[in-house]
Amino acid sequence: MNAVASIPHPGRALHDPRPIDWAAVAHDLAGLNLITAPGTRKRLSRDFHWYSPILTAQLADRVADLVVKVGTEDDVRQVCATAAKWKLPLTVRAGGTGNYGQCVPMENGLVMDVTSMCRVLDMGAGWVRAQAGACLRDIELAVAETGQALRMWPSTWHVATLGGFIAGGFGGIGSFRHGILRDPGNMLRARVMTVEREPRIIELEGDEIQKVQHAFGTNGVILDVTVALSPAVEWRHCTALFPTYRGVLDFAQAACRPDIDLFLLSTVEARFSPYYTSMGARFPPDRHAAFTMVSPGTLPAFRALVAAHGGHISVAGTEAELLAEGLPPAYECAYNHTTLQALKVDKSWTYLQVAYAQPFDPAVVQRHLDIFGDDVLQHQDFSLAGGEHGTFGILLVRWKGIEHQYEVMREIESQGGCQIFNPHVVTIEDGGMKAIDSQQIDFKKRSDPMGLMNPGKTRGWHLDMATER
Structure with a gap:
């Protein structure tokens, strides 16, 4: 007291x-x-x-x-x-x-x-139910005993939790194979508690979960979530090197085909090399890289495709084998882990997130390389979204102040149908959705009628919507 x-x-x-x-x-x-x-x-x-x-x-x-x-x-x-x-x-x-x-x-x-609410509650063929505070890596280890695996997870899965991933995530490692979180079949069920004088529990199933998915915790406390599983695969973590970044992007596009089974496909240009300090000659500063997770059965086809595009494979092994050699797993060289690796070495960077028009045109990235020079480093992730292949960028941007940051954003959006998902704002809508999600706001009226949850994170809620003031 x-x-x-x-x-x-x-x-x-x-x-x-x-x-x-x-x-x-x-x-x-x-x-x-x-x-x-x-x-x-x-x-x-x-x-x-x-x-x-x-x-x-x-x-x-x-x-x-x-x-x-x-x-x-x-x-x-x-x-x-x-x-x-x-x-x-x-x-x-x-x-x-x-x-x-x-x-x-x-x-x-x-x-x-809620990190102490970390139990795996139940699992069966094709699904697992866990509390919101359960670490995703721990869930993966639990379901591995049944020969199954999570469909997707963020690169920070050793710390990130299931509830946080649902409330704030979009996709991640595994999205190349299984799409983004809100694609059908990935999220199965969620239990949510309301914020009222007499709190209630609301159960959501299937598409209903989108009422709380990527809502930034503004409309109900996620208690537990049931997500889909797939049969476990001992993925081979491969690094493929190419003499030009255009060559990497052409390879990545060609790899988006059904006879090559990938869990991850991420490309980074050569100027990232100094930030991957443990890779040494496996990622030299004169080569551009594709980081992948490949199923063993399609590894021969993958190797042939790399060679056909003028590349060579510098790393290929299971996660355990890479770690034994002091090398990072492929997923720590992808998504926003690329930004983290750079910031460990050089604090003068920040980042931007970009969605490219489909079908993806690598010439757009080449134009950005020419325009921005050393101010912007290119990194693209390839994914399924809505059943179609999509390409997303997490770019390193040299921090030169707010005006420069927004100049870069305007230039990118002026070309080739690019859309910025702005990571320098706190509201859901301004960060990327660009529109108020009415079903999330309608659900907030039910689950948080006073508007108490995470205020300031959504432009869709106004004080006059509160049932009590």
Whole structure:
């Protein structure tokens, strides 16, 4: 109680100017693990938004008034009821590996940490059900005992959780084979708790899960999720090197064919080489690279395709074999891990996300190489989306200030049907959706009728929508 009273600012209820009686709030949260130490509250109010200098500055002073760690559904119910009683802003967090400030509390208030809700609850042929705080790598290890595997996961899966992936993710490793998260058959069922004085549990199935998928935790607390599984494959992690980046992209397009079974296909230009410090001669600075995960049965066809495009394979092995040689698995050379690798060496980079018009034209990337020079480094990921092959870029951009960043964005969007998914904003819509998702807002009216959840992260919710103020 005394620790709560020591919080350095009084806080306030959402839509209510009166100070909060934090001692009374602590009484309502009795029995739960309350975190009041300033340093720990700050750490648990952060994610990987530091990839963006813009968000780093914008979110610097956003810190929870109180962090609550929960381990059971009853704990969650107690927190949700308390938030509703006091009209406290409530932000849910787990592994905190998101890049867009999804779990940063814009209005301070409560942060609820669900990482202790980490059990794999059940599994069967083609599916697994796990709690929201379950680490994706741990789920993979559990289902491996049945000869199955997750269909997709982020490159940070050693830390990232199932609930966080559903609430903030789009696709990831495995999307080349299985599409993005919201494609049919990937998400099967979710259980969500409402934020009300008497919280309820709502069950969503199939396409209904899109009401909370990529909603940034703005419309209900995800308790557990059932996702699809596929038969396990011992993928071969391969690095293929080419003399030109255009050659890498031409190869990647040619690899999008049914007789080559890939789980991952990502390309990076030679200027990334210094950031992959453990690869040495396996990724030299005069060669451009494709990082892939290939099924053993189609490895001969893959090798032939690499050779036909003037490339050669410098790495080929299982994940265990690569790790034994001190080499990174292919998935740590793809998606936003490329940005992380660069930032470990050189803090002057930030990044942009791009969706390219389909069918993909590599000439668009070549034009960007010519226009931007050393200010922008190219990296493309190849994926299925809606049953069609798509190409996405996660580009390294030299940080030269906000104006330069937006000049680069405008130039990219002016050519070849490119669309920017802006990682330097906190709202769902401005980051890439470009439009308000009405079904997510309608669901928020049911699941968060006071508008307490992660305020400031969606432009679709307005104060006058709240049923109580």
